[in-house]
Amino acid sequence: MxxxxxxxxxxxxxxxxxxxxxxxxxxxxxxxxxxxxxxxxxxxxxxxxxxxxxxxxxxxxxxxxxxxxxxxxxxxxxxxxxxxxxxxxxxxxxxxxxxxxxxxxxxxxxxxxxxxxxxxxxxxxxxxxxxxxxxxxxxxxxxxxxxxxxxxxxxxxxxxxxxxxxxxxxxxxxxxxxxxxxxxxxxxxxxxxxxxxxxxxxxxxxxxxxxxxxxxxxxxxARTDLPLATRRDAGVVIPCIIASHEPERGLTRFRFAGGELLAPLQTEPPGTRLRLRLRARDVSIALAPPGDISVQNVLPAKLAAIAPTGSPHEVFLHLALGETTMLARITRDALDRLGLVPGAEVWAMIKSVTFDHARGG
CATH class of the missing domain: 3.40.50.300 (P-loop containing nucleotide triphosphate hydrolases)
Known part of the structure; x- marks a missing residue:
């Protein structure tokens, strides 16, 4: 060491x-x-x-x-x-x-x-x-x-x-x-x-x-008290493994400690370990599973905490998906309209095209 x-x-x-x-x-x-x-x-x-x-x-x-x-x-x-x-x-x-x-x-x-x-x-x-x-x-x-x-x-x-x-x-x-x-x-x-x-x-x-x-x-x-959270590309890095490919749909299925995610088709074989950056500004929140939408990833989550962003008009949501923490950045107006409080059960909506792929250990 x-x-x-x-x-x-x-x-x-x-x-x-x-x-x-x-x-x-x-x-x-x-x-x-x-x-x-x-x-x-x-x-x-x-x-x-x-x-x-x-x-x-x-x-x-x-x-x-x-x-x-x-x-x-x-x-x-x-x-x-x-x-x-x-x-x-x-x-x-x-x-x-x-x-x-x-x-x-x-x-x-x-x-x-x-x-x-x-x-x-x-x-x-x-x-x-x-x-x-x-x-x-x-x-x-x-x-x-x-x-x-x-x-x-x-x-x-x-x-x-x-x-x-x-x-x-x-x-x-x-x-x-x-x-x-x-x-x-x-x-x-x-x-x-x-x-x-x-x-x-x-x-x-x-x-x-x-x-x-x-x-x-x-x-x-995953910490919102650090300067990393002030960046517009702020978000979490999630260790994943390629579970399978769906070439007819042009998609790859990733498994992580908290669920599965779909993203554009990758070339690496199933079993490959990767890390995905999931930007907080690309995560939206719903109170019920939405239907008839283009978003590929809609995952159940618990709102663990609400934190300031440095902007008076926005907040960070800490979302617990099993063992994994994700961040969502939403407006205070959305927070109030949805009546979100810590402990609430929500649905996290993540666009598949927003993932940044990085080979991980």
Missing amino acids: LEVSLRHGFGGFSLDAAFTAAPEGVTALFGPSGCGKSTILKAVAGLLRPDEGRIALDGEVLLDTAQRVMLPPERRHFGLVFQEARLFPHMNVATNLRYGLRRATSGATGPSFDEVLALLGIEPLLDRRPARLSGGERQRVALGRALLMRPRLLLMDEPLAALDAARRAEILPFLARLRDVARLPILYVTHALDEVDALADRLVLMEAGKVLAAGTVEELT
Whole structure:
């Protein structure tokens, strides 16, 4: 487990943050630009000495300013991937990758050269130089080089921020596959919520140099007391499994801990685990099952709580569907007209076309 506790000040900015990251999977540092995410990553990498702090990985102390311990970056054996791929321009892809392999710690375990090629789909690129690669291809090669170093921890500083939407969509599945196959802790800095949905197991939510909350993505997206709830795309992330396909209707049936949902037809086979983002503004409420409507998903729910949205004219409804919590964002007028109070039995109506699909763990 990675343990981080830091205090640092520079240029009028003050960082005071503490959190832990799991031994495997992706812990995302999420927040607006300038909130201190990259500063934390640099301190973990050993590239920045904070004013005060302690960092430990699996019980080994890497930094302890009180004890004057500061392990240099090369002895931490971490892999780093930045916004820019930082490949050697005079080397082809194969040589760039083997540079990482040469820097691997003696005796360390990890994927082989051929396994990395297959994992990231970069075997066809081996003879090319970086100038002849697309942005997404360069980032995949940079990932491969970092993996071949057999790191104890992989640090990723907004690796998709410099890519356009098409290249980001291209590389996200490779990052998800890396998370599932590599079996090592990954600290991932981002300000893009779709990357959190697709990749993160745990979320550290930051603002103005402080950790506002830390927990699973499912837990934090269901909280309406956090800045995530102020976004227009606010909503919960729900772990699901593909139950079946109905190609004649163009639909896929998802099962979750609380019922089933229909969404546009997917290509993944039944049994595939996914996470779906369900936006609060796309959930409507009825007091009885409606008939003759186009909405595919009408699910029974209990109104667990009513919370403010920050707007005087709207509220959040916390809806309990078995073990799952969903959010609905409705007007105060609708709340009053329907006479909604906590404990009420309602029907949640969700359009199938509003689901954002993200491969989950």
